[in-house]
Amino acid sequence: xxxxxxxxxxxxxxxxxxxxxxxxxxxxxxxxxxxxxxxxxxxxxxxxxxxxxxxxxxxxxxxxxxxxxxxx
Numbered sequence: 001x002x003x004x005x006x007x008x009x010x011x012x013x014x015x016x017x018x019x020x021x022x023x024x025x026x027x028x029x030x031x032x033x034x035x036x037x038x039x040x041x042x043x044x045x046x047x048x049x050x051x052x053x054x055x056x057x058x059x060x061x062x063x064x065x066x067x068x069x070x071x072x
Contacts, residue, residue, distance in 0.1 A: 015030060015033050019029070020034070
């Protein structure tokens with residue numbers, strides 16, 4: 001059985017940031033790029049039901065520096 005691997009969209013020319021730490025200060029074009037890329041990933045993974053090889057070998061982390069007020 002062959003597995004189809006979707007091609008990742010190329011990094012748009014209007015995205016020059018190495019990291020996304022906050023949304024404040026993003027331009028309208030950068031916000032549009034961010035939302036379009038998120039939509040692409042959602043469609044390609046069929047709502048997180050299919051894995052993609054695009055992040056293979058990459059470390060991704062979510063860091064939470066404050067206690068959650070909802071889970072105390």
